Amino acid sequence: MVEGDGRVKPMVSDRLPTPLYHQIYLILRHKIIDHTYRDGALLPSEKETAETYGVSRITAKRALNELAVDGLVVRERGRGTKVTHQEAITPLTANVEGMLENLMAMGLETEIDLLEFDYATPGLDAVSALACADDDVVQRSVRIRKLDGTPFSYLVTYVPEVIGKTYTREDLATTTLLTLLERGGVEVLHAEQTLTATLADAIVAPLLGVEVNAPLLRIERVVYDQADRAVEYIIGLYRPDIYKYRLNLSRVQSDEKETSWSPTR
Amino acid sequence: MVEGDGRVKPMVSDRLPTPLYHQIYLILRHKIIDHTYRDGALLPSEKETAETYGVSRITAKRALNELAVDGLVVRERGRGTKVTHQEAITPLTANVEGMLENLMAMGLETEIDLLEFDYATPGLDAVSALACADDDVVQRSVRIRKLDGTPFSYLVTYVPEVIGKTYTREDLATTTLLTLLERGGVEVLHAEQTLTATLADAIVAPLLGVEVNAPLLRIERVVYDQADRAVEYIIGLYRPDIYKYRLNLSRVQSDEKETSWSPTR
DNA sequence: CACTATTTGTCCGTATGTATG
DNA sequence: TCATACATACGGACAAATAGT
Numbered sequence A, B: 001m002v003e004g005d006g007r008v009k010p011m012v013s014d015r016l017p018t019p020l021y022h023q024i025y026l027i028l029r030h031k032i033i034d035h036t037y038r039d040g041a042l043l044p045s046e047k048e049t050a051e052t053y054g055v056s057r058i059t060a061k062r063a064l065n066e067l068a069v070d071g072l073v074v075r076e077r078g079r080g081t082k083v084t085h086q087e088a089i090t091p092l093t094a095n096v097e098g099m100l101e102n103l104m105a106m107g108l109e110t111e112i113d114l115l116e117f118d119y120a121t122p123g124l125d126a127v128s129a130l131a132c133a134d135d136d137v138v139q140r141s142v143r144i145r146k147l148d149g150t151p152f153s154y155l156v157t158y159v160p161e162v163i164g165k166t167y168t169r170e171d172l173a174t175t176t177l178l179t180l181l182e183r184g185g186v187e188v189l190h191a192e193q194t195l196t197a198t199l200a201d202a203i204v205a206p207l208l209g210v211e212v213n214a215p216l217l218r219i220e221r222v223v224y225d226q227a228d229r230a231v232e233y234i235i236g237l238y239r240p241d242i243y244k245y246r247l248n249l250s251r252v253q254s255d256e257k258e259t260s261w262s263p264t265r
Numbered sequence C: 001c002a003c004t005a006t007t008t009g010t011c012c013g014t015a016t017g018t019a020t021g
Numbered sequence D: 001t002c003a004t005a006c007a008t009a010c011g012g013a014c015a016a017a018t019a020g021t
Helices: A020-033 A046-053 A057-069 A124-130 A169-174 A177-183 A204-208 B020-033 B046-053 B057-069 B124-130 B169-174 B177-183 B204-208
Strands: A073-076 A080-083 A092-094 A110-120 A138-147 A150-160 A188-199 A215-225 A230-238 A243-252 A260-263 B073-076 B080-083 B092-094 B110-120 B138-147 B150-160 B188-199 B215-225 B230-238 B243-252 B260-263
Touching (some): A020 A046, A020 A057, A046 A057, A057 A073, A057 A080, A124 A150, A124 A215, A138 A169, A150 A177, A150 A204, A177 A188, A215 B215, B020 B046, B020 B057, B046 B057, B057 B080, B124 B138, B124 B150, B150 B204, B169 B177, B177 B188, B215 B243
Parallel strands (some): A092 A243
Antiparallel strands (some): A138 A150, A150 A230, A188 A215, A188 B215, A215 A230, A215 B188, A243 B188, B073 B080, B110 B138, B138 B150, B150 B230, B188 B215
């Protein structure tokens, strides 16, 4: 895998369930978005790519054609394959607070679709997160957040029944959950967030307007009140092309030997 | 897509390049890891899954067989398909500092593989991140971080040439870059991190020991020194099953109307 | 005990997609 | 473009193991 000079050779494998032409297509697309192939530059020829990945010229040709269909490149006989990728829209960023920035400034609006709203016994994950009994009733909601019509986040929330009763279904479709919790008398003190990556399954993919198995940023959050009781468990799936999570860290000098980092505003 | 009761129906599509049996396999595997299908429970039968996803029984069968090959389920004729999924190893977590926790406590070791180490002109991303000229020379390194032999992160770093000269290739294979920077007289003041999700391409997939198109957590960081000059640009790709990014937030009461959140140690 | 329904295992024939030379 | 090989997916049919009536 690693060659003598320390460089890594890209590999495709016909043992994977994904067709070869699509594997190569993904690699090349990545390099275009990545700016490895700059805007206007020429991609390697069919013959070259065929040799690079050890496939036939027809397979390489098909990969390049898929790129052309996507509008990422333009192919001309005798001229080659040229990158025409337009710079992607700068994605939204969320700061540590998890709130959206630059939103008002951009004159854009986020709207919320409330897909599900019910009271039910929680799943295993929610049980352990909220530290409730297996047969406790919790309020569960599923929402889609949209920016200018395009969905960018899929949110599943679990709230203990007592707290959930302090607001209505309609409130949830218009107001953020954190605001609703405070309005209901809950004093939010601290929260725990975990960030990971997942794939879009067949359920969320159409809702977020992405392909099945597209990558998603997954943020899991448990919010605690002043009595250290979990009042909210939320799982958010975010489209990485629209939404990024930004964190500003600055060094804090303390008496201890260890220095620590904390976010700056 | 969304039915009358607000529930969403899972879908597979034969227009995707991925085979149907593998799409279904991914969905079911996700539900097992997700605990939607609890340990010991019976999965829907071949006939049921075939109807659910609108495929033939043979295709549904193959998806279930793949799960059995993975050891996630056990199949017995006349009995059904039973979940045998062992609870996954609790993944490592990094706190805000980006350093690993619980590592010493677990008696585990991380080792580093240095794959590439050279001085070259940076790509476009690195140029804008380090705010350097197009033809400046930067030090570039590619490393793999392993825990107990299994790789969990792929790190690409860019450091301005002057700073990069303060340590050797061998240093990088044993010491963290932040430590090396400080040893070289750089006083690190603040950093900017962006978290997103991507797919494993054909290059990193074998290096990280995951399938191509597996989801990865992507962390991009620019580190600045006291003079507000970028001294390090790092792109990290992390296996979400082994590595998670944890963030502890606590509310800080300020004089302003807005309340803010900051991480607690 | 037989009878039945369910579920998985195996086989066939056919059509389409993928990949090669 | 053509011929060839293999993988994918379908529908149908039948056998074998299990569980309940």
